[in-house]
Amino acid sequence: QVQLVESGRGLVRPGESVRLSCEVTGFILDSYAVAWFRQAPGKKREALSAISPKDGRTHYGDSVMGRSTISSDNGQGMVHLHLSNLTPGDTAKYYCAADQFFPRQDFWEQRTSWNYWGQGIQVIVSS
Numbered sequence: 001q002v003q004l005v006e007s008g009r010g011l012v013r014p015g016e017s018v019r020l021s022c023e024v025t026g027f028i029l030d031s032y033a034v035a036w037f038r039q040a041p042g043k044k045r046e047a048l049s050a051i052s053p054k055d056g057r058t059h060y061g062d063s064v065m066g067r068s069t070i071s072s073d074n075g076q077g078m079v080h081l082h083l084s085n086l087t088p089g090d091t092a093k094y095y096c097a098a099d100q101f102f103p104r105q106d107f108w109e110q111r112t113s114w115n116y117w118g119q120g121i122q123v124i125v126s127s
Helices: none
Strands: 003-007 018-025 033-039 046-051 058-060 068-073 078-083 092-099 121-125
Touching: 003 092, 018 033, 018 092, 018 121, 033 078, 046 068, 046 078, 058 068, 078 092
Parallel strands: none
Antiparallel strands: 003 018, 018 078, 033 046, 033 092, 046 058, 068 078, 092 121
16 A cells, blocks of 8 residues: 655754655565655645656756755655745645656656645745
């Protein structure tokens, strides 16, 4: 059974960084692709980044380009998202998602490209 569990700091000050982690079980990490999304109240779920742990290919969304890094620890079954220079606009619930296929550039931001989802973790950016 595929399971994804997110973890990380829930309260961060503006300007700080956060590392979110996604622990995956039920499948071998390098046989799947993993992505991070977020959703703020009243807004659509937004794709942030995706990685193919097998070969290291990545995608990044415009809102986090240049201030985020996605990485995988295949041996530990973990995918991390490091996000820096946070602002209150980054306040949202963050989700990791997985699928057997690494989507192309024009499909990866679509929710329907990802079959498995975690429950999400709330991140609040506030002073």
